[in-house]
Amino acid sequence: MAAPAMPCGEEFHPEAAIVNYFGLGDMLGGHLDDMEKDWSKPIVSISLGCKAIFLLGGKSREQTPIAMFLRSGDVMLMAGEARECFHGVPRIFTDPENTEITPLESQFSDEDHTSFLDYIQTSRININIRQVF
Numbered sequence: 536m537a538a539p540a541m542p543c544g545e546e547f548h549p550e551a552a553i554v555n556y557f558g559l560g561d562m563l564g565g566h567l568d569d570m571e572k573d574w575s576k577p578i579v580s581i582s583l584g585c586k587a588i589f590l591l592g593g594k595s596r597e598q599t600p601i602a603m604f605l606r607s608g609d610v611m612l613m614a615g616e617a618r619e620c621f622h623g624v625p626r627i628f629t630d631p632e633n634t635e636i637t638p639l640e641s642q643f644s645d646e647d648h649t650s651f652l653d654y655i656q657t658s659r660i661n662i663n664i665r666q667v668f
């Protein structure tokens with residue numbers, strides 16, 4: 536059975552949130568999140584806007600990563616061993632056939648929200664919440 540993301544009785548103190556903005560052609564290279572003191576604490580990662588490819592590799596850059604889609608509304612937990620793994624976002628989808636933001640488009644289709652819609656149709660926003668200390 537898979538281990539829980541955080542053992543029972545452990546506390547998580549969400550102390551910081553990083554907001555990443557991805558526009559046309561933007562990507563995030565492979566990296567490790569290693570600035571936090573305690574790597575047993577998860578990172579909670581929320582995706583909004585255009586669909587993206589997320590690559591999750593291993594503990595060294597040599598390991599072949601697995602690829603997954605992150606869509607608007609997805610919440611991903613980077614926890615356990617994944618916390619020690621290289622990862623990155625090599626591409627976001629800004630072409631209308633592949634953005635997969637229909638729920639946002641229908642929610643914000645009225646005239647009051649045209650600038651928000653223009654913005655989000657070619658954008659991805661990732662908010663990741665961390666315990667730093």
Ligand SMILES: O=C(O)CCC(=O)C(=O)O
Pocket residue numbers: 553555563568580582589605622623624661663
């Ligand atoms: O944008 C994402 O989904 C990942 C962001 C990330 O890995 C980071 O900010 O460290």
Ligand SMILES: [Fe+2]
Pocket residue numbers: 566567568622
């Ligand atoms: Fe990261």
